[in-house]
Amino acid sequence: MARNLTFSIFRYNPQDPVSVPHTDTFVLDETNHMTLFIALNRIREEQDPGLQFDFCCRAGICGACAMVVNGRPGLACHTKTKDLPDAITLMPLPFFTLVGDLSVDTGTWFRNMAQRVRSWVHTDKEFDPKALEERMDNAVAEEIYELERCIECGCCVAACGTAIMRPDFLGAAGLNRLARFVLDPRDKRTEQDYFDIVGNDQGIFGCMGLLACEDVCPKHLPLQDQLGMLRWKMGWAGIMNLLPWKRK
Amino acid sequence: MQTFQTDLLCIGAGLAGERVAIEAAAAGFDVTCLSLVPARRSHSSAAQGGMQAALGNCAMGEGDSPDVHFEDTVKGSDWGCDQEVARLFCDNAPIAMRQLAAWGVPWNRVVPGKSTYFKGGKLFEKEEKQEKEGLITARAFGGTAKWRTCYTSDGTGHTVLYTMDNRAVQLGVVVHDKVEALSLIHDGENCLGAVVRCLKTGELRVYLARVTLIATGGFGRIYRESTNAVINDGGGLIIALDTGVVPLGNMEAVQFHPTGIVPTDILVTEGCRGDGGTLLDKNEHRFMPDYEPDKSELASRDVVSRWMTHHMRQGLGVPSPYGDHLWLDIRHLGCQHLATKLREVDEICKNFLGIDPSKNLIPVRPTQHYSMGGVRTDKDGLAYGLKGLFSAGEAACWDMHGFNRLGGNSLAETVVAGMIVGAKVVDYLRDHQVSYPTGLIRDFAANQQDRIKRLISKADGKENVFTVRNAMYDALMHGAGIFRNGKDLEACVQTLQEVHERTNKIGLRSNGRGANPELALALRLPGMVRLALCVAQGALQRTESRGSHAREDYPERNDRDWLVRTLATWQPGAPLPTLNYEPVSQVWSIPPGERGYGGGKIIPADPKE
Ligand SMILES: Cc1cc2nc3c(=O)[nH]c(=O)nc-3n(C[C@H](O)[C@H](O)[C@H](O)COP(=O)(O)OP(=O)(O)OC[C@H]3O[C@@H](n4cnc5c(N)ncnc54)[C@H](O)[C@@H]3O)c2cc1C
Ligand code: SF4
Ligand code: SF4
Ligand code: FES
Numbered sequence: 001m002a003r004n005l006t007f008s009i010f011r012y013n014p015q016d017p018v019s020v021p022h023t024d025t026f027v028l029d030e031t032n033h034m035t036l037f038i039a040l041n042r043i044r045e046e047q048d049p050g051l052q053f054d055f056c057c058r059a060g061i062c063g064a065c066a067m068v069v070n071g072r073p074g075l076a077c078h079t080k081t082k083d084l085p086d087a088i089t090l091m092p093l094p095f096f097t098l099v100g101d102l103s104v105d106t107g108t109w110f111r112n113m114a115q116r117v118r119s120w121v122h123t124d125k126e127f128d129p130k131a132l133e134e135r136m137d138n139a140v141a142e143e144i145y146e147l148e149r150c151i152e153c154g155c156c157v158a159a160c161g162t163a164i165m166r167p168d169f170l171g172a173a174g175l176n177r178l179a180r181f182v183l184d185p186r187d188k189r190t191e192q193d194y195f196d197i198v199g200n201d202q203g204i205f206g207c208m209g210l211l212a213c214e215d216v217c218p219k220h221l222p223l224q225d226q227l228g229m230l231r232w233k234m235g236w237a238g239i240m241n242l243l244p245w246k247r248k
Numbered sequence: 249m250q251t252f253q254t255d256l257l258c259i260g261a262g263l264a265g266e267r268v269a270i271e272a273a274a275a276g277f278d279v280t281c282l283s284l285v286p287a288r289r290s291h292s293s294a295a296q297g298g299m300q301a302a303l304g305n306c307a308m309g310e311g312d313s314p315d316v317h318f319e320d321t322v323k324g325s326d327w328g329c330d331q332e333v334a335r336l337f338c339d340n341a342p343i344a345m346r347q348l349a350a351w352g353v354p355w356n357r358v359v360p361g362k363s364t365y366f367k368g369g370k371l372f373e374k375e376e377k378q379e380k381e382g383l384i385t386a387r388a389f390g391g392t393a394k395w396r397t398c399y400t401s402d403g404t405g406h407t408v409l410y411t412m413d414n415r416a417v418q419l420g421v422v423v424h425d426k427v428e429a430l431s432l433i434h435d436g437e438n439c440l441g442a443v444v445r446c447l448k449t450g451e452l453r454v455y456l457a458r459v460t461l462i463a464t465g466g467f468g469r470i471y472r473e474s475t476n477a478v479i480n481d482g483g484g485l486i487i488a489l490d491t492g493v494v495p496l497g498n499m500e501a502v503q504f505h506p507t508g509i510v511p512t513d514i515l516v517t518e519g520c521r522g523d524g525g526t527l528l529d530k531n532e533h534r535f536m537p538d539y540e541p542d543k544s545e546l547a548s549r550d551v552v553s554r555w556m557t558h559h560m561r562q563g564l565g566v567p568s569p570y571g572d573h574l575w576l577d578i579r580h581l582g583c584q585h586l587a588t589k590l591r592e593v594d595e596i597c598k599n600f601l602g603i604d605p606s607k608n609l610i611p612v613r614p615t616q617h618y619s620m621g622g623v624r625t626d627k628d629g630l631a632y633g634l635k636g637l638f639s640a641g642e643a644a645c646w647d648m649h650g651f652n653r654l655g656g657n658s659l660a661e662t663v664v665a666g667m668i669v670g671a672k673v674v675d676y677l678r679d680h681q682v683s684y685p686t687g688l689i690r691d692f693a694a695n696q697q698d699r700i701k702r703l704i705s706k707a708d709g710k711e712n713v714f715t716v717r718n719a720m721y722d723a724l725m726h727g728a729g730i731f732r733n734g735k736d737l738e739a740c741v742q743t744l745q746e747v748h749e750r751t752n753k754i755g756l757r758s759n760g761r762g763a764n765p766e767l768a769l770a771l772r773l774p775g776m777v778r779l780a781l782c783v784a785q786g787a788l789q790r791t792e793s794r795g796s797h798a799r800e801d802y803p804e805r806n807d808r809d810w811l812v813r814t815l816a817t818w819q820p821g822a823p824l825p826t827l828n829y830e831p832v833s834q835v836w837s838i839p840p841g842e843r844g845y846g847g848g849k850i851i852p853a854d855p856k857e
Contacts, residue, residue: 013761013762013763014762015449015450015761015762015763016759016761016762019761031569031570032568032569033510033511033600033601033602033611035512035600037512038511038512044765044766045714048758049713049714049756049757049758049765049766050757050758050759050760050764050765050766051765052763052764052765054285055478056285056289056291056477056478056479057289057291057293057294057477057478058477058478058512058514059294059512059514059515059596059600060599060600061293061294061406062285062288062289062293062294062477063288063289064285064289077512077600078599078600080600080602082602083602099426099447099448099763100762100763103763105426105448106286107285107286107287107423107425107426108425110286110288111286111417111423114413114414114417115417118418119414119417120351120352120414120415120417120418121350121351121352121414123350125350127346127347127350127351129343129346129347131346132346132383133345133346133349133350133355133383133384134349134350135357135381135382135383136349136354136355136357136382137357137382138356138357138358138359138382138385140354141354141355141356141357141400142354142356142401144354145354145400145401145403145407148354148403148406148407148410149403149406151288151293151406152286152288152289184352184354186350186352
């Protein structure tokens, strides 16, 4: 039978001098195939037009709608209400700057991360429009794609104990991004170059390896494997670094 | 008020905006991109299928060339495209794909040896050549003579956009995200930048630029049911139209896809039907063979969408809280096939509907999908009407799609056009200086400030913004959907004009402070209704059927009278757009002929004596 759902939603508008952080309650009748995307839009249209939240693709591909649903970070657009109890608590992702209510600013953090890991193929080859493309093994291309599937939703960082303690921590998303380039034969950076970026407590040595990131990743990225691989490689690079005759 | 100054202002940071930005940044110019969302969340990231370029590397693509691609594109457009532009596009697409490979896109590559594939539900075998190993491969797509669609698994848009944004970061392109352009700043001759609202704080800002580019993507969200992201509401087209001098081209050309899922209108691929899926009605009766005995579910997109709509109009749709729909049945394809060949569909069904497509029917209906119309530009991407204004991507009517774009051609367009238009922008920046009259800028900003104040204080009325928006949805879906006819279009235009009046009387119910979403919609809605009126009025006047524009009362394609492109401008204060027409193409490499699908009579351009 159709349920009545009770939503407890975090409210705060930092731009409004009279606003204070609190929780508002909304009641909604559940419909077939209802998702949090549908529910939140109905609440906005029928009950509180000022309610702030982010959706974009509403198809689980863009990462805009991450929030904390009953205590767990996840994508609101592909969360079905039928998988939730009739009391639903929605909070904004922690760690990121709050824009208002359920909306946070992930863009600034991820842009900064891209700059820090220098998230592009480093090569001195000039593109030649007349030449054929450089060949690549299809299996390698598919491996790179596996790591490139991150949608920058921020769930992993929001769930990470280290990130909460160290705001400058690169997070699983940042380390995974670097791993993507370590894997890419087009990227000519040396292990030492990578080490300079992540061989510290803001990077791979800050990670406590407790797996919260992989648990919440909506794209099921193999974050643990990447963290493990980097830790191992960076450990080696660190030792090489101590042996001056090995340095290039 | 914060003011920013830059050489190139890209309104939009999807693939098209960023590709142009990269060209200018690489040439040493200052570039700022604006986006409603972080650049990587732009709708370009949602494209899964792939992008077309005649590389001819894979076995099924052998013998492909830009000429074959050109022919497919022109036919696909139903001879509505600018053939010079289509030619430019097809010739440059291979270069653009290779460049993307150099920048980091993990394209799927040719694996030599034998493998199998499905066609029309049947199994075939092919063999890839050893000498092509490791080159960019391609897959099949509708309307193409060869396998030409380059892809990265099922995440092409995602990987290409991420690579593009990486390149933009590398070159120091500045992106201001969570901002919305509300109006262009211009003096009737030159475009000088834009007035923009920050969606984090609600504050207004001014951006001054020597060149402004509109790359804001599609405007699907004027329809209630759309596969587009919720941010695709035509912001860039609205600000162009509001200048009164920049025309929008072919706004009536709107593409509908047969299988958006209900309720959220997420797309499930044409591959479902390609691999043998069927469409059922409320009695679980397979109805397509009744209408199209030969092709059934495999008729072209427009044709299937039309019959589905017709069938629901007969009262044979499945009622639901979200409106009527039909069923897509892929149960008989089997778990194995679903888990491998239709993995995405399997996931979408499980994630969004909570159903297992090997056991349950999928609720689907035709859904707005792509806007062929947009800011009319010349072949260099320069908008008609204002100097210093360019446009590219889905927001532009450049115009290689004419009245129906082929799958895989739009993602490719964003980067190819971006490359070509980017080079023209660089030339323009080298040759042109501007000065910024402060009074004019102040007026444009004050105008937006005033609108905001009036909405918050309910100075003009108390209309509920959502109610008014729903009235627009209803009018469009009813009158300017898949099927069109004179009577319904007239009613639609009439209703939309009333809705337009009501948008002037909106008052907010919330306080409008900060990044208030009700205010954002209230600011945008009048423009959205104007876009809707351009669609409906253009469709009403066009008394023929061409590509995705189907008139029940004028079923024939009329080359004699309608081999023209609609140009819609909007005079300030006018109740309706002004429509003008221009020839669709200056160059005719291929004279108008049959498309080879969809049927229908053609009234030729020069009747034989
Ligand atoms: C579900 C789906 C699947 C698709 N699959 C394919 C496919 O497989 N192959 C293919 O070729 N095509 C596909 N398409 C079409 C293709 O994805 C789009 O045409 C293309 O990505 C558009 O790119 P763009 O750069 O023009 O715009 P977008 O990527 O939509 O970017 C628009 C940008 O403008 C910004 N913006 C908008 N309004 C404003 C404003 N007022 N102020 C500031 N910024 C603004 C946005 O934030 C965004 O950054 C698909 C489309 C859909 C809907
Ligand atoms: S494993 Fe490392 S990155 Fe992941 S949540 Fe734990 S500390 Fe954070
Ligand atoms: S790694 Fe996963 S959880 Fe983290 S940002 Fe990427 S997609 Fe989200
Ligand atoms: S809205 Fe894009 S992932 Fe949820």
